[in-house]
Amino acid sequence: MDVRIVYKRCVALVVIVLAILGAYILKLADFQIINYRTYADSALSYTASSIKVTAARGEILDRYGRTIAYNRMGYAIIIQASEFNKLENPQRNEIIYRLTRIIEKNEGRNEDGSQKWEDSCPLIVDQMGNVAFAENSASAIRKMETMLELQTYATAQNCFDEMADRYETEGLAPDVARIIMGVRLEMELMGFNSSNPFTFAGDISQDTMQIITENSNFFRGVTVEIVPIREYTDGTIAPHLIGITGKIYAEEFETLRKKGYGYNDVVGKFGVEKEYEDTLRGQNGIKKVRHDSKGNVIYTEYTREPKAGNTVVLTLDSDLQRATQQSIENIVLAQRAAGIEGSGADANASAAVVMKVKTFEVLAAATYPSFNLSTYLQDYDDLSKNPDNPLFNRAFSGGYAPGSTFKPAMALAALQEYENSKNKGDLHPNEHGIDRNEKITCIGYMILENAGNKMFICDGIHHSVNVTQAISVSCNIFFYTISQRIGIERMNYYCKQLGLGSKTGVGLGESVGILAGREERSSRNMNWFDGDTLQAAIGQSDNRFTPMQICAYVSTLANGGTRYSATLIKTVKSYDMNQTVREDAEINKTVITKMEASETMMDIVKQGMKSVTEDGTASDTFENYQLKIGGKTGTADTNKSSRGEDKTESPNAVFIAFAPYDDPEIAVAVIGEKCGHGKVMAQVARDVFDEYFFSAKTAGYAVITDSGIVTWEDSGDSMAG
Numbered sequence: 001m002d003v004r005i006v007y008k009r010c011v012a013l014v015v016i017v018l019a020i021l022g023a024y025i026l027k028l029a030d031f032q033i034i035n036y037r038t039y040a041d042s043a044l045s046y047t048a049s050s051i052k053v054t055a056a057r058g059e060i061l062d063r064y065g066r067t068i069a070y071n072r073m074g075y076a077i078i079i080q081a082s083e084f085n086k087l088e089n090p091q092r093n094e095i096i097y098r099l100t101r102i103i104e105k106n107e108g109r110n111e112d113g114s115q116k117w118e119d120s121c122p123l124i125v126d127q128m129g130n131v132a133f134a135e136n137s138a139s140a141i142r143k144m145e146t147m148l149e150l151q152t153y154a155t156a157q158n159c160f161d162e163m164a165d166r167y168e169t170e171g172l173a174p175d176v177a178r179i180i181m182g183v184r185l186e187m188e189l190m191g192f193n194s195s196n197p198f199t200f201a202g203d204i205s206q207d208t209m210q211i212i213t214e215n216s217n218f219f220r221g222v223t224v225e226i227v228p229i230r231e232y233t234d235g236t237i238a239p240h241l242i243g244i245t246g247k248i249y250a251e252e253f254e255t256l257r258k259k260g261y262g263y264n265d266v267v268g269k270f271g272v273e274k275e276y277e278d279t280l281r282g283q284n285g286i287k288k289v290r291h292d293s294k295g296n297v298i299y300t301e302y303t304r305e306p307k308a309g310n311t312v313v314l315t316l317d318s319d320l321q322r323a324t325q326q327s328i329e330n331i332v333l334a335q336r337a338a339g340i341e342g343s344g345a346d347a348n349a350s351a352a353v354v355m356k357v358k359t360f361e362v363l364a365a366a367t368y369p370s371f372n373l374s375t376y377l378q379d380y381d382d383l384s385k386n387p388d389n390p391l392f393n394r395a396f397s398g399g400y401a402p403g404s405t406f407k408p409a410m411a412l413a414a415l416q417e418y419e420n421s422k423n424k425g426d427l428h429p430n431e432h433g434i435d436r437n438e439k440i441t442c443i444g445y446m447i448l449e450n451a452g453n454k455m456f457i458c459d460g461i462h463h464s465v466n467v468t469q470a471i472s473v474s475c476n477i478f479f480y481t482i483s484q485r486i487g488i489e490r491m492n493y494y495c496k497q498l499g500l501g502s503k504t505g506v507g508l509g510e511s512v513g514i515l516a517g518r519e520e521r522s523s524r525n526m527n528w529f530d531g532d533t534l535q536a537a538i539g540q541s542d543n544r545f546t547p548m549q550i551c552a553y554v555s556t557l558a559n560g561g562t563r564y565s566a567t568l569i570k571t572v573k574s575y576d577m578n579q580t581v582r583e584d585a586e587i588n589k590t591v592i593t594k595m596e597a598s599e600t601m602m603d604i605v606k607q608g609m610k611s612v613t614e615d616g617t618a619s620d621t622f623e624n625y626q627l628k629i630g631g632k633t634g635t636a637d638t639n640k641s642s643r644g645e646d647k648t649e650s651p652n653a654v655f656i657a658f659a660p661y662d663d664p665e666i667a668v669a670v671i672g673e674k675c676g677h678g679k680v681m682a683q684v685a686r687d688v689f690d691e692y693f694f695s696a697k698t699a700g701y702a703v704i705t706d707s708g709i710v711t712w713e714d715s716g717d718s719m720a721g
Contacts, residue, residue, distance in 0.1 A: 054265075055282025056228040056575065058309030060242060060272060062318040063361075063570050068242060069273070071228035075209045077117075077200040081193050084221030089168035093180045095219055099212070100179050103201055106208045117201040119182035120189070123156055129174040131160045147188055190263035199264045203229050230266070235374030238321050240367050240393035241314075241508060241568065243271020244376055260284075272312060272568065275507050279572055279581075282309035308575035315361035315570045315585055320691050324352050324364040327687040328670065332368055335650075335675045344650050344676035351394035352670040353551040354688055357658060360555060360564040361585050362506060363666065364688070365395040365548065396510040399544035400671050403634030403678060404474045405656045406500075406539030408557060411467050412605045413494040414482040416597040434482050436604050439464040442477035451531035456480055459635075471608030472616035474633060476538050483537035488528065491537065492517045497593045498553045498563065500545055505565035505592070513549050516542035539634060539654075550656060551669035557609075558630065558658035558667050561595030561602055606630050610661050613682075618655070621682035627689060628661035633678030650674040655681035659689050666692060 060069035077099065084092060100117055107116045122137035122144060133141055133156045145154055148162045160181070164170050167184045169177035183200070192198045200222070209224045216222075230245050245266045248256055253263065261267065267281075268274035285306030328350035335344030354364040369390035371383050383391050392398070418433030430438060442462035448454050458476040462469075470478035483491060492515055496502065501515025514520055516536040518528040535541040545553075548566065556563040572582035582588070595602070609630035613622040617633040634654030653675035658667040668688050670681040 053285035053287050053306045054227050055284050055306035056308040057230060057245070057266075057282060058280040058575055059311045060280075061311060061313045062316045062321075063314060063363075064317065065313070066318050067233050068237060068314070068316075068318065069230060069232050072231045073226050074203045074229040075206070075224050076202040076227045077204060077208075077212065078223050078225050079187070079192070079198045079200050080221050080223060081197065082221070085194075087220055091220070093167065093169060093172075093184075095222065096180050096183045097176060099200060099219070099222070100183070102208055102211055103204065106205055106211070107201075116204075117183065118186045118190075118199065119179075121178075121182035121185050123160055123178060123181070125160075125174045125178045131156045131174070131178075143189060144185060147185065196262050196264065202227065232373045234318075234322075235372040235376070236325070236370065237318055238316060238325075238365065239271075239371055239373045239376070240391075240395065241271050241316070241365055242373060243273035243275075244269050244373055245273050246377075271508060272314070276312055276569070279312060280309045282575075283307040310581050311573045311575055311577060313570045313573060315356075315363060315568055316365075317363050317692075319695065320354060320688065321364040321366065323691040323695075324354060324366040324684070324688055325368065325370065327684045328352050328366055328672070329368045331672055331675060331680060331684060335672070335680060340676070342648070342650055342676075344653075344672075344674065344680065346650050347672060347675045348388050349394060349673040350671060350675065350681075350684075351398055351547045352668065352684055352688070353395050353547045354666055354668050354692075355551050355555050355566065357555040357558040357664045357667050359586050359589055360504070360552065360566040361570065362548075362566060362568045363692070365568075367392070367394040367398075393509070394671070394673075395547050396506065396508055398546055398671065399511055399513060400547070400550075400652055400654070400673075401543050401636035402500075402539040402545055402550055403636030403652070403654045404476075404539055405550065405632045405634035405654045405669075405678070406537075406543065407471055407474065407479050408605050408609060408632055408656075409495050409498055409500065409553065410479050410482065410491065410537050411471055411608065412498075412557070412595075412597055412601055413491050414486055415467065415601040415604055416494065417486050417490055419598065419601060431485060433486055434467060436467055439466050440470070440475075440478045440481050442475050444477075446477055446480055448531055448534065451529065451534075454531055456531075456534050468604060468608035468611055471605070471632065472611035474612075474617050479537045480534045483533050484530075488517045488533045488536060491533075492519075494595075494597065497595050497597075498556050499549055499592070500543075500553055502549070504548050504552045505590070506548060506568055508568065510548055511546050513546055514542050514544040539636060547669045547671050550654075550671075551667055554656045554658055554667040554669060556595065557602060557605065558664035560599055561597060562591060563593045563595075565590040565592055606661070609658075613657070618657075618679050618682040621679065621686055625686070625689075627659050627693065629657055629659045629685075629689070630661050630664070631655065631657035631682065631685065633682065635676070635678045638674065650676050653678045653681045655679070655685055657682070657685040657689075659693070 056071050059067060059071065061067055100115070103116055120140055122134045122140040123131055124134050125131055142152070144159060145152060148159060148166070150158060150162060163181040163185060164177060167181055169180050172180070187198045190196070190198055212219055212222060212224050232242065246269045248261060248263060248265060248267055252267070256267065268277045273280065283306065286304040288301050288303055332347045332350050335347035339345045350368045352364070352366045353362065355362055369386070369388050371379060371390050414433045415436065416433070418429045418435055421429035421432040426432065441464050442458055444461040445455050445457045448456060456476070460473070462473050462475040462477070465473065465475050465478055495515055501513045503510055503512050516532065520542055521528045532541050536543060552563065552566055567585050569582070569585065571580060571584045573580060609632055610628060612618050612633065613629040613631045618631050622629050622631070632655070636652045636654055638649045638651060651674070653672035655670045655678050656668065658664045668685045670684045672681045675681065
């Protein structure tokens with residue numbers, strides 16, 4: 001063959017080979033350098049699993065930046081479906097059982113004896129292997145029957161047998177099978193799949209974590225991850241207001257699923273944790289995880305970074321809240337210990353609210369008896385069975401007759417009605433109200449002819465008193481008389497402006513209350529009588545207000561007649577405190593009503609309230625006190641005694657106050673259930689004033705700046721709050 005032909009062919013072959021190699025090199029460069037990210041993402045989408053990453057929940061702070069609820073990082077055992085579901089049932093069952101034994105050994109059990117892994121299966125197995133339904137588990141039984149596609153008449157043994165077949169636990173000891181079944185059922189109920197991992201157990205110890213990670217080859221599909229765990233600095237501080245987080249209930253899931261929640265997520269159950277769920281909740285992230293043939297993680301990448309929730313800064317002052325809680329508890333226990341029948345021997349509960357009068361920020365809202373958020377779940381059964389109902393938020397939802405603390409509102413209505421009539425040229429304005437100087441004679445009782453000559457009594461014989469004196473000594477006859485002049489409609493016209501019988505805007509399930517009158521009676525198809533007007537004038541009849549409402553009413557009086565929307569939220573910050581999400585409450589105020597009463601009339605009422613603390617019904621408590629205080633006592637009959645039965649129950653004790661008198665900063669409303677005379681609750685107000693005006697922190701106060709930095713500054717005011 002011609003050498004030249006061979007040479008040409010060799011050259012052609014070399015060119016072809018080089019061209020092929022060049023193409024490969026170019027393609028590899030495209031894969032590995034030029035478009036590396038695109039191809040890596042594409043490959044990862046086919047070979048890796050997408051896993052949800054839990055975002056940190058926003059924290060809850062008090063007004064001075066002190067932590068109330070925060071996140072502690074802990075370990076959780078997570079089962080990933082992408083690997084776990086590749087295994088056969090026997091291997092899955094063995095993994096689950098081994099995990100429970102490790103936890104049983106290292107973690108023990110919860111205080112109530114329940115296991116620390118997720119298992120809500122309502123079946124119990126005794127030592128003889130007999131199967132039965134757990135007590136009080138009707139809802140759980142129905143969920144189990146639905147999941148297993150069994151009829152409602154299925155027995156416990158039917159359910160057990162169905163799961164034994166479903167999860168291939170035949171041949172195992174009944175107690176062992178029950179443990180495995182419980183977890184497997186829970187996984188199904190929680191919608192366990194490749195995008196929804198199952199949290200087998202949370203907040204495990206480091207010992208448990210190490211055992212599982214060291215045996216990762218056996219625990220296929222099981223990982224231990226660091227997750228945020230909700231904690232409370234002091235679970236006794238305002239538990240009714242703060243609330244807790246917990247697992248999503250089945251009845252909640254359909255609604256929450258549309259908002260992007262999974263079965264394993266936690267949500268606020270009550271209080272601020274629930275009310276501000278959308279604010280506190282973060283945005284979960286997503287990461288892609290790739291495993292080798294042995295189940296080991298060989299690659300992880302976030303496709304969406306988790307975003308922490310916002311931090312909620314409350315208007316509460318933790319120290320003031322603690323002092324208020326302690327004070328109302330002390331009064332109840334002291335009254336009970338004194339053992340005076342009909343005057344506090346049966347005292348059992350109390351509530352108090354403290355507000356800033358110029359902003360309606362809630363500084364404290366206490367309820368007694370109370371509970372501890374840190375042990376809420378363990379204590380729940382006992383708390384729910386307690387006849388004194390410690391779970392009930394009395395401060396925001398309790399409805400109480402205000403007793404004589406209602407009289408300042410009555411006095412303002414009568415004074416303003418007189419002024420309005422006089423300004424209209426009425427020749428007899430005292431027929432519609434009362435002048436500040438007019439005196440009414442009290443002989444201890446009055447007879448109402450329009451009520452069948454029924455006798456209405458006073459607690460004393462006060463002789464001749466004007467409006468400020470009547471407030472000071474709490475003369476019923478005076479207020480019976482002026483109620484006849486102005487009538488229930490005009491009384492309520494002013495009471496509504498003061499916020500009585502209306503929500504304050506604070507939220508957290510607050511009650512609306514009841515303002516006694518024809519309108520309310522008509523809603524119940526009942527009549528209103530002349531005698532009811534007299535009873536309403538002294539804070540009895542159908543009047544029922546929350547301590548929150550009563551405090552808002554006092555604050556409106558104290559600040560000169562402006563009723564703002566009450567708030568428990570001072571501001572909202574980003575998790576790192578660098579951005580403001582919601583303006584400060586002192587700036588972002590909402591006016592609900594302005595009183596149609598002159599400042600002069602309100603000053604007259606406040607003078608009467610000052611006299612209460614100086615020489616009236618609360619003077620014993622505030623004698624020689626460092627501040628001038630405006631206040632009013634109230635003693636309200638309980639439902640039992642108001643029906644005319646033997647007065648075997650003590651009346652409720654009520655007290656309201658504001659301070660300082662000349663330039664009011666805060667207002668207080670206190671209710672003591674069955675605590676006797678209202679003056680006993682004046683001590684709570686004094687304790688509040690001591691803490692707010694004269695505690696050690698008056699040397700300075702904390703400030704959360706726009707940049708999120710918490711500082712402690714000199715107040716420049718000896719009475720800084």
